[in-house]
Amino acid sequence: MEITSEEILHVADLARLELDAAAARSLVPQITEILEYVDLMQQVDTSDVPPTTHAISLKNAFRDDVCRTHLENAAALENAPEKDAGCFVVPRIIG
Amino acid sequence: MRHLHGLTISEAARLLAAGEISSQQLTRAVLERIDAIDGRIGAYITVAADTALAQAEAADAALAAGRGTALTGIPLAVKDLICTRGLPTTCASKILQDFVPPYDAAVVEKLRQAGAVLVGKANMDEFAMGSSTENSAFQITRNPWNRNHVPGGSSGGSAAAVSADLCLGALGSDTGGSIRQPAAHCSVVGLKPTYGRVSRFGLVAFASSLDQIGPLAKDSRDCALLLNAISGYDKRDSTSVPRDVPDFVAGLKNDLKGLTVGIPAEYFDTRGIDAEVLAAVRRAIGTMETLGARCLEVSLPHAPYAVAAYYVIAPS
Numbered sequence: 001m002e003i004t005s006e007e008i009l010h011v012a013d014l015a016r017l018e019l020d021a022a023a024a025r026s027l028v029p030q031i032t033e034i035l036e037y038v039d040l041m042q043q044v045d046t047s048d049v050p051p052t053t054h055a056i057s058l059k060n061a062f063r064d065d066v067c068r069t070h071l072e073n074a075a076a077l078e079n080a081p082e083k084d085a086g087c088f089v090v091p092r093i094i095g
Numbered sequence: 096m097r098h099l100h101g102l103t104i105s106e107a108a109r110l111l112a113a114g115e116i117s118s119q120q121l122t123r124a125v126l127e128r129i130d131a132i133d134g135r136i137g138a139y140i141t142v143a144a145d146t147a148l149a150q151a152e153a154a155d156a157a158l159a160a161g162r163g164t165a166l167t168g169i170p171l172a173v174k175d176l177i178c179t180r181g182l183p184t185t186c187a188s189k190i191l192q193d194f195v196p197p198y199d200a201a202v203v204e205k206l207r208q209a210g211a212v213l214v215g216k217a218n219m220d221e222f223a224m225g226s227s228t229e230n231s232a233f234q235i236t237r238n239p240w241n242r243n244h245v246p247g248g249s250s251g252g253s254a255a256a257v258s259a260d261l262c263l264g265a266l267g268s269d270t271g272g273s274i275r276q277p278a279a280h281c282s283v284v285g286l287k288p289t290y291g292r293v294s295r296f297g298l299v300a301f302a303s304s305l306d307q308i309g310p311l312a313k314d315s316r317d318c319a320l321l322l323n324a325i326s327g328y329d330k331r332d333s334t335s336v337p338r339d340v341p342d343f344v345a346g347l348k349n350d351l352k353g354l355t356v357g358i359p360a361e362y363f364d365t366r367g368i369d370a371e372v373l374a375a376v377r378r379a380i381g382t383m384e385t386l387g388a389r390c391l392e393v394s395l396p397h398a399p400y401a402v403a404a405y406y407v408i409a410p411s
Contacts, residue, residue, distance in 0.1 A: 034410075037403035044400055054304070054334060055290045061333040070331075075197035 001035040003028060016093070099124035100260040104169050104317040107263055111158055111168050118158070118168025121263075122151035122212050125170040129214070129261050137236045138246075138256040140175050141183050142215040150212045157210050165320050165344075167210030172256045172265040175216040176223060177308060178297040179203050182213070186299050187231035188221045200297020201332065202266060202308050202325040209324050214262050218252030223268060223301035225249050226276060238281060247277030249301075250311065254281040257311050264312040264321050268298060270305045271405050278311050284318050285311040291336035293322075294329030302409040304334070319343035352387035356380075361398035 005024040008031060012019040019027075073086050082089035099121050102110070110116045126144050133139055147170065154168035173179060176186040178196035180203075185191045199207065206213065220230040228236045228251025236251045238244040239259035246255040250267025254277035257265050267274040269287035278285025286309050293308045300306055310321030326340040358380060365373065380390050 034406060037406045040400060040403040041407055044397070056336050058291070058334065058336065061335075063330045071198060078197050079194050 001032075001039055003031050003035060098128075098260070100128045100263075102263060103313045104166070104263045104320055105314075107169055108165055108167075108320075112163060114158075118151040118154040118170075118212060119148065121168065122147050122170050122214070125214055125260075125262060128259075132259065133261055135237065135242065136239055136255050136259055136261070137234045138218055138252045138259065138261050139172070139215045140185055140187060140218050140231075140233055140252070143182055143213060146182070147212050147214050150207075150210075154210045154212060162210075164209045164324075166206065166324050168212060169263050170212045170214045171206065171321075172214055172217045172253055172262040173203065173206075174219055174250050174253050174265070174267045174308075176219060176268060176299040176301075177203060177266060178299070179213065179216065182216060184216065184299070185233070186222050187219045187233055189232045192232075196297070198297065200308075201294035201329045203297065205325055205327070206266075211324075217250070217256055217265060217267070219267075220249035220251070222299070223249040223270065223273060226272065228252060228255075228277070240282065245280065247280030249273040249277075250285070251277045251280075253311050254278050254283055254285065257281070257283045257313060264310060264317055266308055266321070266325070267311050268301070268306055268308050270302050270307075270409060274309045274311060283311055283313060284315050285309065286318055286322070288322060288326065291334055292326050292340075294327070294332040294335050296329055296331040296335075302411075305409060316344065316347060319347055350387045351383055354383075354387070355389045355391055356383060357393035358390055359395040359398060360392055361395050 005021065005028055008024040008027050009019060009021070012024070077083045077086070077088065080088050099116060107116070107121055111118060126142070126147065129139065129142055151168060157163055157167055175184055178184050178198060178200040180196055180199045182195065184194055184196050218228055218231050218234060218236045220226070220228050221232050224230060226248045227245040228248040229245060236246050236255050238246045239255055245251065250269070250273050253265035253267040256262045258281035267277070267285065269275060274285040274287055288307045288309050290305070290307055295306055295308065298306060298308055308325060310318045310325070312318045312321060322343045323340070328337045329335045363373070384390050
């Protein structure tokens, strides 16, 4: 699997990472190497291997559906660079 | 008596219980050693001297009142991706350099409850992305045995701190070797608990389906003590396993009789192993056999795919 620097720039844009063309080009061999690992995995026959989500097969690990306070609002917002009306203020990412 | 900072957790606990030393003396000894040499090692990102001494004072009161546990008054380091309320938790990243968590990780809650003394936050590869601690955004950590060598990673600060007696034990985290490898590099004992044994609540994740917090210490008994303290089901971590925790200290024996150890043939492809390392591993296998273990050559045919699987799962 090969990747192009255009694809890298596109993914960087989606991740809101600033990357110039030169940086994108330099990442091509590095990311290609990681994608080669994916190719290697495709060689393995897993047709009778069930998907594994946990080493010890936990299922439906939910807690009781009961409201409780874990962290007070003020504590949760302690590290916020900007807050308003009990919420985090973040840069717009949609639209 | 030899230097207090050179004690193991077990030795210090005995002396504390007998009233022969105090946690304040022990903690001061560790803090003085940090002042004296951590400049040359770089194990700590944050040293919490004031709160540590206050915890030591409280520990001494608990010990005097007969309320001590195995870890009461023991100075420990915590890898900087484990949340500690009121103490910066940077993950060795400039992105989090001012982040002070408003809550403790489950393992930190347990250590506080046990009366342990939290000396400070240990250096690491940034967000655990690395295996040499060279990727920390703040400082490199040098191997105390030879400062031109890395301590390994990503729990390099934790391993170096234990190795250089800058704490009596430490917590690290391990995803693909990040406790075990630096422990080996710094000649201390470290282990990765079985996934689900230790709560990941309050651990900044690297690979959520692989990470575990675990102990680093000067010997196996100390590791068992720390593992006892941090293990256990936590309903705040949906991958935490609701199983009883055995007493890992009681499980320690002086021999390995009855244990069968598989030696995977695929790991011994000599093209990838340094000759000295191979000799050391063979000697260790010999030691296990002398101690009564049965060592059996086995085959793990998927071994060639292990790194690839890791590099796909871990970033996912």
